[in-house]
Structure formats: structure tokens, C-alpha cells
Amino acid sequence: MQLCYFTAAFFSSKLQNMLHLRILKQINSVSNLISLRTVSTQKRTCPLLSVQPIRGLVDEKFQIDVMNLPPNQKVTLHSLHQSEDKDFWEAFGHYVSDKHGSVRGVKDESFGGTYEGIEPMGLIWSMRPIPGSQHGLSGHLSQGFSQQTPLATSVIERWYIAPGVKRVSIKEKEIRGTLFLPPGTGPYPGVLDLWGSGGSLIEYRSSLLASHGFASMVLEYLTPNNLRLEDTDASYFEKAYQILQSHPMVQKDRLAVLGTSLGGIITLSMVASSKVIKPQCCVCISGGHLMHFDKSLSEFYAKMEKNADKLRVNEYNQVIYRDLIFSVSRQSFKVDVGRIKCPLLLVNGDDDQMVPAVETAEDMEMMMVKAGNRHLLKILTYTDAGHLIEPPYSPHFRATNFYQPWTKKRVVMLWGGQTKSHAYAQEDAWKKILAFLWQHLSAPVASF
Numbered sequence: 001m002q003l004c005y006f007t008a009a010f011f012s013s014k015l016q017n018m019l020h021l022r023i024l025k026q027i028n029s030v031s032n033l034i035s036l037r038t039v040s041t042q043k044r045t046c047p048l049l050s051v052q053p054i055r056g057l058v059d060e061k062f063q064i065d066v067m068n069l070p071p072n073q074k075v076t077l078h079s080l081h082q083s084e085d086k087d088f089w090e091a092f093g094h095y096v097s098d099k100h101g102s103v104r105g106v107k108d109e110s111f112g113g114t115y116e117g118i119e120p121m122g123l124i125w126s127m128r129p130i131p132g133s134q135h136g137l138s139g140h141l142s143q144g145f146s147q148q149t150p151l152a153t154s155v156i157e158r159w160y161i162a163p164g165v166k167r168v169s170i171k172e173k174e175i176r177g178t179l180f181l182p183p184g185t186g187p188y189p190g191v192l193d194l195w196g197s198g199g200s201l202i203e204y205r206s207s208l209l210a211s212h213g214f215a216s217m218v219l220e221y222l223t224p225n226n227l228r229l230e231d232t233d234a235s236y237f238e239k240a241y242q243i244l245q246s247h248p249m250v251q252k253d254r255l256a257v258l259g260t261s262l263g264g265i266i267t268l269s270m271v272a273s274s275k276v277i278k279p280q281c282c283v284c285i286s287g288g289h290l291m292h293f294d295k296s297l298s299e300f301y302a303k304m305e306k307n308a309d310k311l312r313v314n315e316y317n318q319v320i321y322r323d324l325i326f327s328v329s330r331q332s333f334k335v336d337v338g339r340i341k342c343p344l345l346l347v348n349g350d351d352d353q354m355v356p357a358v359e360t361a362e363d364m365e366m367m368m369v370k371a372g373n374r375h376l377l378k379i380l381t382y383t384d385a386g387h388l389i390e391p392p393y394s395p396h397f398r399a400t401n402f403y404q405p406w407t408k409k410r411v412v413m414l415w416g417g418q419t420k421s422h423a424y425a426q427e428d429a430w431k432k433i434l435a436f437l438w439q440h441l442s443a444p445v446a447s448f
Contacts, residue, residue, distance in 0.1 A: 049152035058158045064105035069097040079123040089127040125423035127395040160204040162211035176220040180210035188215040189254035189441035196261030217244045229298040238276040254441045258283040269293040272339045281343040281440035286387045288360035289335035301406035318399045318414035321354045338371025345436045349385025353416035382425035386417025392427040
């Protein structure tokens with residue numbers, strides 16, 4: 001069996017990533033290795049690995065082709081990535097070359113590995129930490145890749161930021177964030193980007209949005225210097241919105257708000273009730289209306305702390321938030337989504353273990369039907385997708401370590417999602433989010 005080795009890199013805070021891809025042949029004996037080399041020498045050919053494009057954005061598909069293999073050769077494609085934390089991730093698929101000695105990722109099926117079926121991007125979204133591997137098919141490699149000599153290798157770069165995109169640090173009074181501006185003279189439609197309760201300044205989605213033509217400002221609202229949770233209220237987000245709106249490179253009447261998880265809750269709360277935040281459209285990913293953000297983050301988290309007994313822990317000691325969110329919603333006002341006046345895209349996974357996504361979407365729809373603004377709502381619900389629906393072609397995390405701001409403790413959080421289904425959700429949702437933003441911010445839109 002032969003292994004194609006493919007090295008890739010993804011840059012998150014550095015806005016770039018490197019990935020390695022290689023082809024390997026399992027060596028059962030020395031003569032087997034010599035036989036392969038003899039065949040290659042006699043034909044004056046050697047296995048060729050092609051990955052195109054060799055450099056591109058992380059949401060751009062690439063095509064993998066392997067040529068000059070013996071016909072019906074068992075071959076393993078293996079990808080390797082080193083993260084910013086210096087740990088390694090890998091994925092691999094088991095293939096069989098066709099009668100011409102070729103493997104083409106866009107049409108050929110993987111018979112095993114970390115993914116199965118025709119999955120051109122499976123070497124990315126099925127990545128998992130090393131060590132940890134499963135038994136592979138007979139004649140294929142499933143572990144010990146670093147001990148094998150690859151027949152061919154390729155290094156590709158995957159970027160979260162396109163050439164020419166400008167990064168502008170925002171530090172105005174207590175407001176902290178980063179504005180990414182597309183290449184050119186502008187002005188551009190703007191997006192205020194709100195992440196969830198994980199904290200810190202997470203830039204890669206905004207840089208990717210700027211790479212697609214939007215002036216995107218990601219806001220830090222949980223950990224800015226000298227800013228307490230008691231001070232982070234509606235006015236903080238209103239001031240950030242005004243900073244984006246007043247920037248000379250931004251079209252002030254072509255703005256959107258995009259939020260994930262807690263950022264989605266804040267998005268719905270602000271768009272429904274703020275007299276300042278009046279976007280042309282908004283996107284809520286894995287958020288909802290069950291908890292209204294109307295005062296400060298401190299009071300918001302106090303509601304959760306009062307209902308901490310509703311947290312569930314499964315047999316793997318993973319924390320499940322769904323019931324807590326339900327409990328809080330029975331004791332406090334929901335966001336009055338009937339007051340929303342702009343188009344709203346709601347993106348959910350039905351295996352979300354953080355937010356009761358399906359129930360939330362159904363209740364929001366009923367409220368908006370009653371209020372007469374149901375025509376503004378578009379719902380995307382993905383089967384077997386979890387909470388962390390992000391830009392596509394990234395590894396799936398069903399559970400991770402998580403810092404709870406209201407307890408100041410680290411837990412293992414269950415986010416949900418099945419890897420293949422979640423990968424599909426990320427790819428499809430990202431296309432539709434971009435199309436939705438272009439549609440309502442008056443720019444040309446591609447059909448997907």
C-alpha cells in the first residue's frame with residue numbers, strides 16, 4: 001500500500017495555516033520496497049502528487065490528484081497539521097488507484113480512515129489530534145505515519161486573509177476590537193462580528209469576511225483591559241456599532257450584525273431593542289432569543305448561576321447546557337423578536353448540546369408569525385450538526401475544554417455534532433451566510 005503525504009498549515013491568530021500531504025506505501029518486506037522502486041525506475045516514472053490551489057483561503061476547496069501509481073494500487077492519503085499550540089493533527093483516507101494508476105479526490109471514494117466516501121475536503125474536516133488512531137483496512141496504513149517514507153509530498157497554505165486586506169486595531173475609550181478592510185478604495189458594506197462566551201479577540205472570521213469584500217469589525221467584549229462584566233452593557237455594543245458605522249471606509253447605510261452563541265443572543269437583543277443598532281440584516285448562529293441581554297453581562301451570567309443546578313454532566317464528565325438555557329428562559333423575558341425590522345438568518349444544528357436550537361427556532365418563528373414579521377426570517381437547521389458552526393474545512397470538536405466566565409472554572413463542554421454532518425453544515429452554511437449578506441447589503445451575489 002502506498003501513502004500520499006500532504007502537509008497543510010492553517011493560520012488562525014496568525015491568519016495562516018500550513019498543511020502537509022503525503023502518499024505512503026506500507027512496507028511488508030524489503031523486497032516489496034525494492035520491487036516498487038524497480039518498477040518506477042524501469043518506467044522512468046515516480047508517483048506524482050498534485051494539490052491545487054497550493055495556496056488559498058481556508059474556505060476555498062482544493063483538488064488532490066495522484067498519478068503514476070500501479071493500477072489497482074492500495075494507497076493512503078495522509079494530511080498533517082501542526083497547530084499554534086505545537087500539537088499535531090492528522091487525517092487519512094484509504095483509496096485504490098484506477099486502471100490508469102490515478103486517484104482523484106473529487107471523484108474517488110475513500111474506503112476507510114478518518115472519513116469515508118467521496119469527500120474532496122475530508123483530509124481537512126476529519127482531522128484529529130495525534131496520538132489516537134483506529135485499525136485500518138488490510139493493506140492500508142492507519143498509524144505510524146511518521147515512521148514511513150512517503151512516495152510523494154506536497155505543502156499547501158490555507159489563509160484566513162487575502163492579499164491586500166488591511167488589519168486595523170480598534171482602541172477607542174473602552175472599546176476594543178479589530179477592523180479588517182478589503183483591498184481597494186472602498187467604501188465597503190460593514191459587518192459587526194460578535195463571538196461567544198469563550199472570550200478573547202477571535203479574528204479569523206472577520207479577516208475571512210474582509211477577504212470576501214466586507215469591512216468586518218470583530219469586537220472583544222469579555223476580556224478588554226480594565227472593563228468589568230458589570231460595565232459591559234448595551235451601550236458598549238452600541239458604541240462599537242457607531243465606530244464601525246462612522247469609519248470612512250464603511251458604507252454607513254449598509255451594515256449587518258453577525259453573532260455566534262452568546263454573540264447571537266446579544267445580536268438578537270440589540271437588533272430588537274436598541275435605538276442605535278439598526279442594521280440592514282443580521283445573522284444568528286447557534287444563539288437564540290430565550291435569554292434577553294438587556295442590562296449587563298454580569299447580570300446575564302447571574303441568571304445562569306442561579307440555575308446552575310440544571311446543568312447536566314454525561315458519563316464522560318462533559319457538561320451539557322441545554323437544560324440550563326431552558327430553565328432561565330422560563331424565569332426571564334425572551335427577546336421580543338417580533339420587533340425585529342430587518343432580514344434575519346438563523347443558523348442551527350439539531351444536535352446542539354449548548355442551546356436548544358430546534359425549539360428556539362420554532363418558538364421564534366411562532367412569535368414572528370404572530371407579530372407579522374415572519375417574512376423577515378430565514379431558518380437553516382442542519383441534521384446532526386452541533387453548536388460550533390464556523391467557516392468551513394476545519395476540524396470538528398464535539399467536546400472541548402471551556403472556561404465558564406460565571407464560575408471562573410474550566411470544564412469539558414459538550415458542543416454536539418457528528419463529524420461528517422457537521423462538516424457539511426459548515427460548508428453549506430458559510431456559502432449561504434455570504435450570499436445572505438451580499439443580498440441584503442446590496443452587492444452582487446453568486447448563486448449556490
